[in-house]
Amino acid sequence: MRQLPTYDMMETIRNTNQWLGATASAFGSYPITGLVPNPAFQLMAAWGAVTERSFSRMVAKPDWGIHTVVGEDGRDHVVTVEKELEQPFGDLLRFHVHSRPQRPRRILLVAPMSGHYATLLRSTVASLLPDAELWITDWHNARDIPVSAGKFDVEDFTDYLIDHIRHLGPDIHVIAVCQPAPLALAAAAWLAEREPQAQPASLTLIGGPIDPSAAATEVTDFGHRVTMGQLEHLAIQHVGVKYAGVGRLVYPGLMQLSSFIAMNAERHGQAFFDQIVATAKGEARDNDKHNKFYDEYLAVMDMTAEFYLSTVERIFKNNEIGRNAFTIRGEQVDIGAITETAVKVVEGENDDISAPGQCLAALDLLTGLADAKKASHLEPGAGHYGIFAGRSWRNNIRPLVLDFIDGNSRNQPKSGPRLKAVGASGSGGGTPKGGPTPV
Template sequence: MRYMATYDLMETLRNTNQWLGATAAAMGSYPATALVPNPFFQMLAAWGDVTERTFHRMTVKPDWGITSVVTKDGRERLVEVEKLVERPFGDLIKFNAVGRAPRERRILLVAPMSGHYATLLRSTVNSLLPDADVYITDWHNARDIPVSEGKFDIEDYTLYLVDFMRHLGPDINVVAVCQPAPLTLAATAYLAELDPEAQPQTLTLIGGPIDPDAAATDVTDFGRRVTMGQLEETAIQRVGFKYDGAGRMVYPGLLQLAGFMSMNAEMHSKAFTDQIMRVSKGEASDHDKHNKFYDEYLAVMDMTAEFYLSTVERLFKDSEVARNEFVVDGHKIDLGAVTDVAVKTVEGAKDDITAPGQCIAALDLLTGLSDDKKASHVEPGAGHYGIFAGKSWRNNIRPMVLEFIDQNTGRHAEQAEKKKAQKTKAKPLTKPAKNKKREPMKEPSLPTRIPV
């Protein structure tokens, strides 16, 4: 399957179905059809409308849709999305509440790179914005990244996180959701060893596979059952000629989506059939429950082949983080080096993707961290999605995470002030030219450089 023709065939099928949907919607909506006393044309238009929107969603990155936030003083403030650090495979962005003074709580959300865009955490960002300055990792679709930009595997992902944490300073509170939890833990340990004044204030790991063997799920069983050769042959393709990343080896978003849908085919089939009926009766809307869910669920992105394969091999098969054997750029990370970062784990009792036990394993690996800096929570009745975006998150987990952050606020205040002073001192007196290319972030003098 590792051919451009295969990738282009999938895109052709998607494009054809989108065109068929648009054509059916146009034909069914033709004014003269209103004279026919038969619901056929209404059903045809409804089917076309739902089909066209469904296949169009698969290639469009959803908008954040966060335009304003109501602050504690009752004022509604506009929200702007600002890119703080721009890199080929992902950016560090901030949600600016215009005119609001900086908040004492500063939170970095580490979004998963597991097939969906960072906008999957839209509701998580929305819930935190009134009480904190919120930053997030915004990963890019691999199909849009030219081959000339090089590779991107879990070591590169970890180093991106290291750079982002350095940029934000030691008073940042990091919240890693799902897949990036083990790599975020590794990035924190990397800083603890090599640049301790840049390590974050707190680290919250939500539903992450720190030790996949701690509790078996269908995901871990698949990782054990399939060989790397089989995975490379069946899951990896080259980006077709339509995109900037032509020729790059990827795990395609469309292939991932096919797997997602097949796991609950009957449920998805019923959801689309019901939506067609609602559209035909005029009961649907652009922002109804169905569209709000599937606008996000169907928007998938390609992952670089090396990131996907190294995740399966090194995190699930070899359990490098769980065995404290993870190596980044030739440097073996020691999780026991973390001694000054408060760490909390959050799990869902009914999580069938990252089962309870997989995430809390992080606390046992942090041998250098005192017990008073460790915390854990298992949310009763919560599934995987609920622990970071659902009712359980809003009512129980979010307040708990904020309280955990408040309990540890000020731990790294001295280092943060020192870093701010250094930045101010190093700031140039004249503004750089607007068309000047932004230089990549530079690391301090560390060992020579030889993220589901």
């Protein structure tokens, strides 16, 4: 599995399917086919269009698509995305709203490194941007990082978060979504013990595996069932010759995508069948719900092998965060050292990725934090995606998180009117009906 041709073969298969889709779309669209009183050609063209778009998205990094924010003055303020810190495996991005007074809330949104780009949180960003100065972690596709850049594992990930928090200052409020929740907790603990003046004002953990043993899911069952040797043999490959990271060991995005789809194969199949029929009827649109969702969902990135394997081994198998036994470069990280950073936990009642109880376990580890600085929320009926980007987030969770931030802010901002960001994809829309949970 580790040979270069294996990775290149997967890319060749993707290219071939994209070409087949383009060919079918062109062939079925010739004007002469209009003389045939049969829908076969329309269906062929529709299948080709949907197939070509789907396979082309797998190697494209989506755009943020957030262009303006409506200010309190009623004007549209232009939004630009700027790199504030550049590092080999990920950048710290800032969403700069031009001609708008600085908002008192300052938020660092920690995006997951779990196969998708940070743009998976586009609607989360769009919902927070009108009410805060916002930064986000933008992790790079491992296939584009030369081997000379070195390794990147869970300790390096935590080091990046420490650097980002230290850079942004003690009045920053951190929101970690899914996979980075345990490592964000470790970063806050490291700072609390060693650089207390740099620790964040608050930390909100959304649907993350702080203690995976607290509640079993298909993800945790897989983590316990497979051995590290099996995982390394079956999932890890060398990047092929097409990319700058040639030779780097990675967990390929295309392989991750196949496992994502397999978890909800029937629902995905029905979604694509419905889209083909809608396209054949002329009812599909370039930016309809299906395309908006799958343009993001199908855009996958490679993870470094050491990050993926250390996540499985240390976070899931050994449960180092849940046991308060996590170390960075051999130094113990004591979560009980957090005494000033307020911590809020958000979980979804129907979360099948990080089940209720896994993230809540963080509060029991915070032995040095006063109860007044701890909070939790279980969203009824919400799945994994809904608690950070869907209707549950917009209507219920987001206001609670902003109130928690205000209540624990060191500069005590006053809550103002909560406005709306406007952009090509910035309306904050969630998963289409019956859609999958992508993280």
